[in-house]
Amino acid sequence: MNGPGREGPGVDLARGEGARGEEQGDLAASLKDLVAGILDEAKRQGANAAEVSAGDSTGLVVSVRKGELETVEFTNDRGFGITVYVGARKGSASTSDAGPEAVRETVRAAINIAKFTEEDPCNGLADAELMARALPDLDLDHPWQVDVPRATERALEAEAAALAQDSRIVNSEGANVATHRGYHVYGNSHGFIEASSGTRHSTGCSVIAEDAGGMQRDHWYTVSRDPEDLENPVDVGREAARRALARLGRRPVATGSYPVLFAPTEAGGLIGNLLAAISGGVLYRNASYLVGSLGRQAAAPGITLVEEPHRRKGLGSAAHDGDGVATRAKAFVDDGVVASYILGSYSARRLGMTTTGNAGGVFNLDLKAEMRPPEALMRDMGTGLLVNGLIGQGVNLVTGDYSRGASGIWVEDGEPRHPVDEVTIAGKLDDMFKGIVGCGDDIDRRGNIHTGSLLIREMTVAN
């Protein structure tokens, strides 16, 4: 199929990337110089310590819809942010402009903020000896030499595969191909300045299925550091169509208490709620139902959550956290017990603890447990709801109250019966995590949290 993109005069990312490749060392070096210059300026203006984060990324996003090119977006994001410490006071400022005047003004703005904030003994850089010294090769930088015509073709393939799947696929929200490459430099006045670069590529497709009961849409996508690791676009399109079709023919269910099986696409977000509840920021604010939970049971025995920050090609991989602190593999939850909070250096000091190298969050999180095929979990469930879509916020970390909109498949006697939509599932997070009675081997590896299906003993389903 000929995409209209082929007719264009061909400004494309490949040309940009080619030039980039030769300049790669230069760009990292010039970003490092910029960061060093900003740190000097901060010192000159009276900061006794400072930290700077600077980035420069470029990308291409090509979207098609109904067999035609729809948008071509060239992204190009730059800028830096600085935090200065004046005594035990702190101020932050950021800008998209990295010219000498903007540097002076941004530093001045940060120092000015610091003048008006109050002293906080927990402020300051992370301890110097914690800085990442050895930087492992994480293999994160795999530029994709894809130009607009080829990206268009790939997106069209995905969409065509979806539309061809079934006559009930009646419309499309389109398909897209995206590629990004970014350079990032973090530096602080310990003399630590490190550059990293990484790529991220994706192909996604979203289509609409319709029957007498109305329209339903669903999507699928593939994402990776290396274009070689992306799923075939035809498979992406087919999966999007399969998922949209599986939503047709919904029937109501009776309000009541049932076991709930979270599909892998939804289970990652649920585990994210648990991680959020043991993160420093909510703990020192007493804004979590898991305040004081270190060493206590927070999930069913057998559930272990481990972080592996140095995984090669990992989407969440990083050698150091947002404080420059070396990241390291560890368990946050071990056999259901909270083994470590998730801390940066500020929240650690607030809690009288030591940073875990998690300023900015977790880096590649895996759920480990005895894993079984999802069909076996369905048989265990007997009668209940398999949730494959969630909507809305509805999670209160302070109380642990959980109530969200859900869609999925009704299961009876271990067999899928019919789609369900416009229901809510509700419970208490603490009961839900302690009530995990099965983990699937159908692991979704696309996000920062890798988990398979999770079977929860009981939740309230309302319809």
Place this chain on the structure above:
Amino acid sequence: MTTDDRIDTARRALLDPGEISEGVVSGQLARLTGTDIDTGELFFQVCRDESWTLEDGAVKGGSFSVDRGVGVRAISGEKTGFAYAEDIGPLALGRATDAARSIARTGHGRAPVLTPARTPARYADVDPLTAAPEGDKVALLSRIDAFARGLDPRVSEVTVRISMSRETNLVVATDGTLSGDARPLSRFDVSVIAEQDGRRERGFGGGGGRFDTGWLMDGDAADGYAREAVRMALLNLDAVDAPAGTFPVVLGPGWPGVLLHEAVGHGLEGDFNRKGTSAFAGRLGEKVASPLCTVVDDATLPDRRGSLSVDDEGTPGQRTVLIENGRLVGYLQDKHNARLMGVASTGNGRRQSFAHLPMPRMTNTFMLAGDSDPREIIESVDKGVYAVSFGGGQVDITSGKFVFSATEAYLIDKGKVGPPIRGATLIGNGPEVMAQVSMVGNDLELDGGVGVCGKEGQTVPVGVGQPTLRIDGITVGGTSA
């Protein structure tokens, strides 16, 4: 501030520093003109933000940012080419133009004659960042912290935040559009946690709009937000489990208008309807709600958080009736979707920043008042839920299903408001729920000015509002079956 003043302000802020002359601007527009290109547009923008946060009894942090850049868009039929630069200079602008126009075969056309669209200002040209000295803002936060803690000994945590921004933009386009705008925005938030017998609950209060910080500095508005946050947290300490199942629900006035934002607003945005992906697509003129419902989107309200003198495509902000007495009468349009659907833009073309493409977005969306007494509406319910505050909502515009999550709600028993219930999500289908609106109050209120709307990864400030109303049946996602 007149249209010309706004354009002059924008020129001085955006073109002069990078020495972008009128010749450079018309040269770029000429390069975005040609037989294959329907529209070309340059969007220059600078946004300054400042915020201060108090927690644990002290103002421990503040931040300031400046983001500046230019977005260039070329449209050819249904195709859009887009690029942007964070350096507003002739070289970077030229490169962005090259990239954006690469979607089409281009000639080098003639630059358009630019004509400002005359439109009244919907807010004053003020700078919320510099209106009050830093020391006063910090002192306000500390005062409110002490005030909130003094309201009740059960208040254990207080977080107070003041944030201010001023955005200046300039739009020029090959269709002759020339517009400038300077948009102030300020906001104040109080969040508290109250603790009793080991149980902790949270409460929120806050507000804002397109004005400077005078409203906080000069009166006792900030005290009111603190009082509201403390009241809600204390109330929730006594909350019982919410019911599960389908019940009549009475929604209070103001912020519960998030119902309209989710149940109808998004579904009426032009892009989804042009593409036929909305549950409301192709239903213009049809009955989509009970006859009691008239819903409008109004950018012209003075000083509201969602108000716009001109939108991000240079179209004057306006009032658009979406649903009139239950009948669907209008969609929200930006220029691109309006052109493809053969209608006029409704002034709803909005973008998060120069680095994002504009889309049809809501401004201030609300339901007009009816004639029921709010008390009678509550008394009409035998067993149900009275919900007065919400955390937020979400919609799937294709199936029409939407949710919104209550943060303050009560049981109704035999027409009387009973005990508060724990936060619960309400779920329904837009057109079905709107058909079940059986009573509309005479007490229209707009929200306090804290709404943020997200769509395709872009956020913009919005307003919502409604009178008290009764929905005969909607699913309440509690745990008490």
